Amino acid sequence: MRKAHNYLGLILFVQIGLWFLSGLVMALLPIDEVRGNHLKNSITTSWHKAAFSPSDILSEHSSSASLSLTYRVNTSQSSLDAIPVYYVVDGDNAYRYSALTGERLNALQEKAVRKAATKQYAGDGDIVEAQRLDELPQEVQNLSAPLWQVSFNDELNTRFYIDPNTGSVSRVRTDTWRLFDFMWMLHIMDYKDRSNFNTPWLIAFSGSAFLFTLTGVALLYKRFKPKKKKR
Structure with a gap:
C-alpha cells in the first residue's frame, strides 16, 4: 500500500497541483468581469411604438409561417436603443x-456594425478592427456563424462578437475571460474543445486521485491506530 501511495503521488502531483491552482484562480476572478458584463451597455426596446401588427406581416406569407418578436440596434440615432422586429420563419427561409x-x-454591414458596437461598448478603447467571420474561433465555438468580430484597443484586448441580424453583442471576450478559459481547460483536462467533462484523462486521473486518498487514509490509520495494552 505504501508503494502504491508513493507511485500514485509521483504520477498525480502535477495534475493535483493544477487542479488546486486552476480552482483558486477561477474562484478569485469575479464572474461578471469574466463574462465582460461591465464592458457592455444594456439595450432597451419600445414595442408600444409598433405601427404594424403580426397579422399585417403574416399576410405576406404562407399559413404555415411562424412569427416571433426580436429587435435590432438602432444605428441611426446617437442614443442606445433598439427597434422592435418581427422574425418570421416560412419553410426554409427566415425574414425580419x-x-x-x-x-x-437585411443583415447589417460593417459601417452599421461599428456603430452598434460603439454604442454598446462601455470601455475606454477604440475600435481597431471589424471583420465578418464565417468560421468562428475557439472562444465562441458554441455560437452560430456568421458573426462580426469587433476588436478594441483597451488594456483587456476586448472583442465583441455581434449578431449581424440584431446588432447586439452575443459574447464579450477579454484577457480575463481567456485566463479563466485556460484554467478551465486545465481543470477539466479537455485540451481541445474545453467543454467535455467525460474525457479519459479526467476519469483516469480522478480515479487515481481517489485511490491515492484512500491509500493515504489507510496508511495514516495504520500508523496512528491505538496499540493494545499487554496484560
Whole structure:
C-alpha cells in the first residue's frame, strides 16, 4: 500500500497541483468581469411604438409561417436603443421586418456594425478592427456563424462578437475571460474543445486521485491506530 501511495503521488502531483491552482484562480476572478458584463451597455426596446401588427406581416406569407418578436440596434440615432422586429420563419427561409415601418430588414454591414458596437461598448478603447467571420474561433465555438468580430484597443484586448441580424453583442471576450478559459481547460483536462467533462484523462486521473486518498487514509490509520495494552 505504501508503494502504491508513493507511485500514485509521483504520477498525480502535477495534475493535483493544477487542479488546486486552476480552482483558486477561477474562484478569485469575479464572474461578471469574466463574462465582460461591465464592458457592455444594456439595450432597451419600445414595442408600444409598433405601427404594424403580426397579422399585417403574416399576410405576406404562407399559413404555415411562424412569427416571433426580436429587435435590432438602432444605428441611426446617437442614443442606445433598439427597434422592435418581427422574425418570421416560412419553410426554409427566415425574414425580419421592422415593426415600425413594416419594411424587410437585411443583415447589417460593417459601417452599421461599428456603430452598434460603439454604442454598446462601455470601455475606454477604440475600435481597431471589424471583420465578418464565417468560421468562428475557439472562444465562441458554441455560437452560430456568421458573426462580426469587433476588436478594441483597451488594456483587456476586448472583442465583441455581434449578431449581424440584431446588432447586439452575443459574447464579450477579454484577457480575463481567456485566463479563466485556460484554467478551465486545465481543470477539466479537455485540451481541445474545453467543454467535455467525460474525457479519459479526467476519469483516469480522478480515479487515481481517489485511490491515492484512500491509500493515504489507510496508511495514516495504520500508523496512528491505538496499540493494545499487554496484560
